[in-house]
Amino acid sequence: MRRRLIAAFLALGSALPLAAQDTSPGERLPVVRHVLPNGMTFLFLRRAGAPTVSFVTQFRAGGVDEWTGISGTAHLFEHMLFKGTPTLGTRDHAAEQRMFPRIDAVADSLTQEFRKGEAADTAVMRRLRERLRQLEDSARGFVVSNELDRVLTRNGAVNLNASTFNDGTNYFFSLPANRAELWFALEGDRIKNPVLREFYSERDVVMEERRLRVETQPFGLLREEFLQAAFRAHPYGRPVVGLASEIQAVSRNSAIEYFRRYYGPNNSVVAIVGDIDVDQMRRWADQYFGSIPSGEPHRPVVTQEPAQRGERRIEVEYDANPLLMIGYHVPEAMHPDSRALSMLASILTGGRTSRLVARLVVQQRAAQQIAAGLQPGSRYPRLFTFTGVPVAPHTTQEIETAVYEELERIQREPPTDFEMTRVRNQIEASGVRRLDGSIGLAFQFASSEALYNDWKTSFRFDREVLAVTPADVQRVARTYFSRNNRTVATLVRPAAAATRGGIN
Incomplete structure (x- = not known):
């Protein structure tokens, strides 16, 4: 039954590629939106099949x-x-509530001492931690x-x-x-x-x-x-x-x-x-x-990241194999350029035939992994990132060089029609798979509604990515991928550890 539901929605637009359709199969799902007077939003979708x-x-x-x-x-x-x-998780709620102020008072004293930093009295902190543990153990006697x-x-x-x-x-x-x-x-x-x-x-x-x-x-x-x-x-x-x-x-x-x-x-x-x-x-x-009172409106973050005016490079020492992260500042998910940036990520690292995976992982065997993506959030301006893991004796510098060369190549020449078609086929295939599974659909609906105030947005985004042109990809590559807009971080072994491992 579940498969038949998916097939029915696909049949609605099967005569045309998804990019040419006014709406995607996901957007046509019969979701019912129900908003309570207190502002709480419910999204319902009936899917016959498993009970x-x-x-x-x-x-x-x-x-x-x-x-x-x-x-x-x-x-x-x-x-x-x-x-x-x-009423849930307690044997005696009134008794445990009476203990909370005593517990909080000890915790506050511990925090005050902790915030003294190097001047903190370790003996006092030890006694306070023990007293806090004892009180919480006593309160735990009321907990189910x-x-x-x-x-x-x-x-x-x-x-x-x-x-x-x-x-x-x-x-x-x-x-x-x-x-x-x-x-x-x-x-x-x-x-x-x-x-x-x-x-x-x-x-x-x-x-x-x-x-x-x-x-x-x-x-x-x-x-x-x-x-x-x-x-x-x-x-x-x-x-x-x-x-x-x-x-x-x-x-x-x-x-x-x-x-x-x-x-x-x-x-x-x-x-x-x-x-x-x-x-x-x-x-x-x-x-x-319905009886829960409405709360405060969501407070958006008003702080804006200043424009970056020069490359930032950091090394993090840790006794482990090297890692590389590169990031460029780009706009938030709802910005029109996000579609072309998403297409660019897939062209570069979306599968074994993508540019960087084919070059570094398949052909040169210089990397275990190379991945591009957009992080660490969606609501505000974020980063277009590359994460690379070299294969010894290859280095993070080799991966870094390859990333820059492929970006410069797209800045000179837009991606080919073959590359664009490959990514579009991937998106259309994943668009079918994402309709399969109730929990997966529920995640997509809730996330899209919470972030963008419209459960259809995440489905619409894929359709809009399919409409991206090679010129769009080249334009965003030229707009955002400059040295001054770049942060680079590498994980390196401490000198002593590197010497023990025989690395000069």
Whole structure:
């Protein structure tokens, strides 16, 4: 049945290439948009077939929305939303609430001492950490650990998870169709009444994630330094996982303030896809979410990154194989040039026959990987990046040289019709695949609506990329890919480690 649905939509425009159609198959999906008076947006798509329903909730609340001093809070709050509510995850909510002020007071004292830096009294900090651990252990006696997860799992939930990124945070899972109302009851409760229990121990978990993802991971370490070098003003240069000094100092009250600012229903989008009765979904949306007061409007970032006026180069020392990142400042996703930039990325690294992959990976065997893309977000001006991993004895300099030569080649001569056709065929094929799978569609709907206020935008974007001409690609290559607009970061072994490995 699922395959027949896809085929039916493709048949609507099968007589013409996608680039020539007024709308793509994705844009023609019968999505029902339902907006509550408080501004919360629901997107429903009925897909007959498997008796399951996928739910994706996306909040316009990401790392870019944090203010100075609380980096990592968006990610930390993602963890907190799994801790439960006054009625879920607790044996005695009133008793644990009475303990929170005592716990917070000790945590605040620890933070004050920590912020003294080298002047901090390590013995005082050790005593405060131990006291904080004891109080949280006492409060944990009232906690029913992982109750939300257990309730959902007992009712057949799969893929229960969440993710935080620069432009937002999403929460997602799938349920059997006959358990769909459970999502409304639980999600409505935790959005209205989250309880930030086990806050400081979970803060330690987030700190450990930073160590694993960044401080002991070569690519994570390089990427963090690279983005900080490229963005000197805009918060895209700040790591989503947070800075170590700020993670260790963020308070429960700061997290509550972040929630108050950004987790209002008017800053959320819910996509529900699967074997559903759309009218029933509407009624449950009104019943479980309609009474939540509207929150503050989303506050867009007003800081603009100044124009870069010279190449920036950094080296990051770490005892690992070398890595390379190159980035050029380019506009946000909704800028008209983003379509041609996307086409350029595919021409250069989209598959084994693309220019850089064919040259560096297939023919010269100089690189394990070479990839181009647009990051670290979509809502604001961002970077067109290259990431390269050399194969010994080849070097990052060889990869860097090849990147510049291929960019200069496109600046001189536009891509060929053969290259354009290859990329268009890839896009059209992926356009078919992206219609298959309820959870994937729900992610696309929620993301597009949350970022661009229109669930169709991501589908429309692909259709507009197909209309890009060779002259468009050449124009953006000439516009953005100059030396003065470039940041280059390389991971290199420390001198002592390189000598031990026999590298001069």
